[in-house]
Amino acid sequence: MATFGVGSRLGYVDTNPDRSAGLVAAVAAGIPWAVICGGAASELLGFGTVLAIVAGLLTGCLVSAATAFSREDIGSTVPLGALSIVTGLVFLTSVLGPEWVWSLGWEQPASLTAEFVIPIGTLLNAMFAGWAASKAYGGFGARGRHVGAYVLVYLNALSIVAFLFVLVAFTVVRGVPGLLNGAEFGLGVGPATTIELAGFGFTFVWPFSVPFVMNGVALLNDFQGVLPAIVGTIWLVVGAVLFAVPLGIGAAIFLTEYAEQGPFTQAVEIATNGLWSTPSIVFGLFGFAFLIPRFGNSKSLLAGMLTLGFMLLPLVLITSREAMISVPDEYRDASAALGVSKWQTIRSVVLPAALPGVVTGVILGVGRIAGETAPILLTMAGGTFVPGSQTADVIGGFGFVASPPFVTNPELLQATSALPYQLFALITAGVGLGDNVANPDEFRWATALVLLVVVLSFYAVGIATRYYFRRKLSYE
Amino acid sequence: MSFIPDFVRGSRSGLREAVDHRARRARDFVDETEPEALAVVTIVSLSLIAALVGFLLVSALTVVPISAFLVAVTYGWIRHQEVTARILTLTTTVSTLLILGLIIVFIFIESVPVIRYESATVFGVTVPGLRMFVETRWDAVSDPVRFSMVPMIHGTVMVTLIATAVAAPLGVSAALFLSEIAPPSVREIVKPGVEILAGIPSIVYGFIGFTILSPWASSQFRLTGQGTYLFVGVVVGLMALPTVVSVAEDALSSVPESIKSGSLAVGTTDWQTMTSITLPAAFSGVSAAVLLGVGRAIGETMAATVMLKGVPRLTDPLYNAFYGQETLTSIIARNYGDADGLQMDALFVAGVILFVTVLFISIGSQYVEWRMKRQFGGEV
Numbered sequence: 030m031a032t033f034g035v036g037s038r039l040g041y042v043d044t045n046p047d048r049s050a051g052l053v054a055a056v057a058a059g060i061p062w063a064v065i066c067g068g069a070a071s072e073l074l075g076f077g078t079v080l081a082i083v084a085g086l087l088t089g090c091l092v093s094a095a096t097a098f099s100r101e102d103i104g105s106t107v108p109l110g111a112l113s114i115v116t117g118l119v120f121l122t123s124v125l126g127p128e129w130v131w132s133l134g135w136e137q138p139a140s141l142t143a144e145f146v147i148p149i150g151t152l153l154n155a156m157f158a159g160w161a162a163s164k165a166y167g168g169f170g171a172r173g174r175h176v177g178a179y180v181l182v183y184l185n186a187l188s189i190v191a192f193l194f195v196l197v198a199f200t201v202v203r204g205v206p207g208l209l210n211g212a213e214f215g216l217g218v219g220p221a222t223t224i225e226l227a228g229f230g231f232t233f234v235w236p237f238s239v240p241f242v243m244n245g246v247a248l249l250n251d252f253q254g255v256l257p258a259i260v261g262t263i264w265l266v267v268g269a270v271l272f273a274v275p276l277g278i279g280a281a282i283f284l285t286e287y288a289e290q291g292p293f294t295q296a297v298e299i300a301t302n303g304l305w306s307t308p309s310i311v312f313g314l315f316g317f318a319f320l321i322p323r324f325g326n327s328k329s330l331l332a333g334m335l336t337l338g339f340m341l342l343p344l345v346l347i348t349s350r351e352a353m354i355s356v357p358d359e360y361r362d363a364s365a366a367l368g369v370s371k372w373q374t375i376r377s378v379v380l381p382a383a384l385p386g387v388v389t390g391v392i393l394g395v396g397r398i399a400g401e402t403a404p405i406l407l408t409m410a411g412g413t414f415v416p417g418s419q420t421a422d423v424i425g426g427f428g429f430v431a432s433p434p435f436v437t438n439p440e441l442l443q444a445t446s447a448l449p450y451q452l453f454a455l456i457t458a459g460v461g462l463g464d465n466v467a468n469p470d471e472f473r474w475a476t477a478l479v480l481l482v483v484v485l486s487f488y489a490v491g492i493a494t495r496y497y498f499r500r501k502l503s504y505e
Numbered sequence: 506m507s508f509i510p511d512f513v514r515g516s517r518s519g520l521r522e523a524v525d526h527r528a529r530r531a532r533d534f535v536d537e538t539e540p541e542a543l544a545v546v547t548i549v550s551l552s553l554i555a556a557l558v559g560f561l562l563v564s565a566l567t568v569v570p571i572s573a574f575l576v577a578v579t580y581g582w583i584r585h586q587e588v589t590a591r592i593l594t595l596t597t598t599v600s601t602l603l604i605l606g607l608i609i610v611f612i613f614i615e616s617v618p619v620i621r622y623e624s625a626t627v628f629g630v631t632v633p634g635l636r637m638f639v640e641t642r643w644d645a646v647s648d649p650v651r652f653s654m655v656p657m658i659h660g661t662v663m664v665t666l667i668a669t670a671v672a673a674p675l676g677v678s679a680a681l682f683l684s685e686i687a688p689p690s691v692r693e694i695v696k697p698g699v700e701i702l703a704g705i706p707s708i709v710y711g712f713i714g715f716t717i718l719s720p721w722a723s724s725q726f727r728l729t730g731q732g733t734y735l736f737v738g739v740v741v742g743l744m745a746l747p748t749v750v751s752v753a754e755d756a757l758s759s760v761p762e763s764i765k766s767g768s769l770a771v772g773t774t775d776w777q778t779m780t781s782i783t784l785p786a787a788f789s790g791v792s793a794a795v796l797l798g799v800g801r802a803i804g805e806t807m808a809a810t811v812m813l814k815g816v817p818r819l820t821d822p823l824y825n826a827f828y829g830q831e832t833l834t835s836i837i838a839r840n841y842g843d844a845d846g847l848q849m850d851a852l853f854v855a856g857v858i859l860f861v862t863v864l865f866i867s868i869g870s871q872y873v874e875w876r877m878k879r880q881f882g883g884e885v
Contacts, residue, residue: 145725175776179686185675186682186691190698192743193705200709279597287591288598297598299871300605306797306867307860308804310834311612314856317841318611323563339604346601372590393700400706403806403834407841449708449807456708456715456811477712481705488704492697 057160061112061153063089109161113154156181197481204478207471255476261330261445262483265409266399268334269341274391277345285353286375304343312340313407320408330445333409337398344397348390352383385498389491396487400480402449409445448480542585546592548577553596557603612856619652619850637854643817645840645848652851654858656817660734660832661803661859667738667826668745668802673795675742676749680794683750684757685779703747711808714740719812722827732814732829740812741805749798756790756877757783789877793870800866804859806834815839833859 063085092108164177280297288294316336324331356379364374446454455473535543552574559567581589620634627635642651679699683692718740719731726733760783768778784791813829817836820828831839833855844852 142725142727171774171777175774178776182678182682182686185678186687186695189675189679189702189746190695193698193702196705196713199713276597276600279594280601283591283594283598287594297602299868300602302871303864303867304601304605304608306800306804306863307608308806308834308863310804310806310837311608311856311860311863313841314612314615314837314853315608318615318853319607323560339608342601342604370587372587375590393704396704400704400708402706402708403838406838449706452708452712453807453811456712473712473716477709481709484704484706485701488701492700 057109057157060089061157062092062108065112065115106161106165109157113158116150116154156184159184197485200474200478200481203474204481205475207473207475208478255448255451255479258446258448258451258476259479259483261409261447262399262449264330264445265333265337265405265447266395268331269337269398270391270395272335272338273341273345273394277342278349278387280346281349281353282375282379285350286371286379301343301346304339305347308403309340309401310403310407312336313404315339316404316408328407328409330409333405333445333447336404336408337401340401340404341394341398344394345387345391348394349383349387352386352390353379355386356382385495389495389498392487392491392494396484396491399487400449400484402453405447405450406453409447409450448476448483452476452480538588539585542581542588545577545581545585546588549574549581549589549592549596552577608860612853612860616850616853616857619847619854622847623652634854637851641819645844645851650847652847652854653817654833654854656819657831657833657836657855658858659819659823660813660830661834663734663820663826664738664741664805664809664832665799665802667735668742668805669795669799671739671742672745672749672798672802676746676794676798677753677791679746679750680753680757680791681779681784684754685775685783699747699750702743703751705744707744707805707807708811710740710744711811714808715811726827728827730814732812734813734820734826734829737809737812737829737832738826740808741802744805744808745798745801748801749794752794752797753787753791756787756794756874759790759877760786787877789873789880793873793877796866796870796873800863800870803866804834804863806838810835810838 065085065088095108160177160181163180164173166173166176284294284297313336316332316339320332320335321328360378360382361374364378365371369377452473455469455476538546552570555570556567556574559570578589578593581592620637623636624631624633625635625639626632637652637654639655640651640653641655642649643653643656644651679695683696683699687695714736718736719733722728722733722736723731764782764786765778768782769775773781809829809832813831813835815831815835817831820826820830837852837855840848840852
């Protein structure tokens with residue numbers, strides 16, 4: 030690569046370089062050289078820290094200046110090429126061998142080891158070399174910088190997607206053994222479910238049995254599972270949606286359709302955005318201080334639902350408001366021209382038109398709160414291992430009493446587990462899990478997998494809904 | 506000198522005008538509405554206020570105004586749908602504001618005792634809560650019991666700095682990719698990918714960090730014990746990344762196409778257009794995106810809780826990012842269980858600091874975005 034640069038300078042290769050490589054390239058070339066020379070001065074030559082820093086800075090500035098003041102083909106290739114050569118030589122000649130350790134000499138000890146420095150160094154070198162090479166490929170000048178920058182930007186986007194893929198794949202690979210522990214497939218192996226319709230009992234047997242998601246934890250179980258946590262998560266989400274969606278949509282209607290744009294709407298907007306960025310743990314603290322004393326002084330499912338509802342509210346409000354604003358005014362005018370009242374216009378014109386946006390927003394918001402741990406930690410958390418008998422049965426739990434508040438539901442006022450909390454409890458419980466579960470590590474990964482599947486399926490549904498509506502709209 | 510009284514008079518008359526305007530509108534509303542509907546509206550509002558008061562006072566009788574409210578709303582919905590719908594939507598709007606207000610009031614009230622306990626005297630003046638910020642000792646058990654916030658603030662600052670260093674460049678570059686560079690087909694893959702990245706629960710990140718990254722880091726860097734700010738910062742940065750990407754992308758694509766085409770027509774490359782036209786034009790939007798990312802990073806709880814040591818102290822030396830002690834968020838999540846009395850209140854102080862910081866960041870970024878909208882002239 031450096032050869033290419035020199036060749037271009039001497040006129041052997043046809044390129045069109047600028048007068049200078051520019052500030053960005055100068056800084057980019059200067060920093061690694063400064064680090065290398067500073068490190069070398071303090072480690073190999075035994076200079077003190079101050080002297081090493083001075084040496085490093087000096088070299089860095091020199092290299093920067095050399096980069097900036099030479100013609101671009103030299104400036105952007107030679108320093109970086111030389112960098113690669115030097116690093117390669119350092120690694121190959123075992124100046125920096127596998128045994129190399131640099132103790133930083135701090136009060137809390139920390140050292141840089143070769144196992145860390147060599148891969149990182151190689152990676153950075155490869156990036157620098159790739160950047161310079163693509164600049165050279167583009168023939169330097171504006172075109173060359175364009176190519177060089179595009180390579181880096183593409184690389185970045187690619188690595189984000191790759192990161193996502195690796196993360197999910199890793200969790201799946203580690204989680205599947207625990208999830209399928211004792212799973213059976215085939216006719217008649219699953220638990221029986223009875224549905225009663227108008228007096229007729231109809232029983233069917235699931236064609237599969239996955240104990241991990243169908244069992245709780247009990248002493249006599251062959252395989253332990255997380256059913257109560259799954260049910261708890263579902264009820265949490267249902268409660269939060271029931272609370273937040275009417276409030277959010279109502280407020281969005283008022284703000285877009287009724288209110289005059291002025292200080293009041295602005296204040297609400299600032300408040301919603303503030304709520305949106307409020308840390309989840311603060312919602313948890315609020316639920317702890319505000320809701321728990323009002324619902325029987327103990328952690329409860331209801332408190333968890335409302336806390337998550339508070340978190341969901343700004344998301345629903347913001348997305349539905351955006352959806353309503355984007356409904357063209359012609360629709361409203363046309364409806365108003367027919368002589369119908371404002372509310373009828375809203376109900377039969379604005380809301381249906383805004384529905385796709387609202388639905389997508391709600392689903393994506395639900396995906397976010399379903400995975401939240403911090404708020405329910407303080408308001409709802411149950412035990413680490415929850416017996417199957419504690420699976421929440423909210424609908425069956427309603428009862429009526431003669432004294433105020435007349436309606437009771439012990440299920441709502443009990444602590445229940447939820448998937449994210451259960452995972453947190455499993456992590457913090459540490460090694461003491463062995464008595465309950467045969468293979469605690471497998472159990473944890475399987476819990477993480479189930480949580481990931483639940484949350485990502487919300488996202489998949491949300492994104493699919495958006496595509497469906499978009500396609501429908503563009504074909505009409 | 507005459508400017509100030511003028512200004513005051515001006516704002517005062519403006520205020521009076523606004524009040525007059527409101528009053529006139531209210532009178533109009535009363536005149537125009539049928540008496541029966543008006544009665545419904547009154548009952549609805551009164552019962553709601555009564556329900557709120559009952560709920561705040563932890564009264565079991567709260568159910569009475571709530572049922573009155575439900576009955577009134579049902580009746581109103583059948584007879585006077587127009588007015589009822591309007592009043593209901595207004596109620597929902599007010600309750601949104603109310604929730605924010607309640608959050609502020611309650612977390613502040615809970616934190617008062619410890620602020621009083623941690624008073625310090627400077628030059629003979631007793632400043633409540635000052636000792637939390639000048640000492641560095643957090644010890645809830647042994648004497649002297651102290652609840653200093655300094656170690657946690659230090660931890661949060663370290664994590665946020667590292668996270669920003671990760672999220673800002675990667676996020677802005679990914680946003681550039683999505684809004685300017687990517688062909689549509691690639692965009693359709695990368696954009697949902699970024700959204701899904703936002704959806705991965707923080708506890709899953711924390712779990713992977715706890716089981717894989719932390720042990721690896723402690724053997725790599727020859728650390729005593731597990732937990733480093735460095736890796737917590739990297740993980741939190743990855744979690745803040747989607748926020749930065751989506752907000753920055755909105756900002757970049759709101760730069761009018763005509764400006765970009767004008768630049769391209771002069772013969773620049775796409776990249777030159779991006780660096781010298783699009784990015785500067787969208788600069789305020791992009792910085793709002795980074796700010797929001799910082800806000801997310803500050804508030805991130807679970808990954809920090811499971812990956813940090815959980816011992817509130819400053820690292821030594823201060824810039825030693827290889828050790829992770831405690832952040833403002835993680836101390837709440839870790840200690841809420843066995844805390845009571847003053848210690849619980851101290852956790853609320855941590856909550857107040859977080860809330861106020863993030864609120865300011867949010868308002869700041871909104872201001873920046875608002876300025877950008879004005880710059881491009883009204884609706885964008």
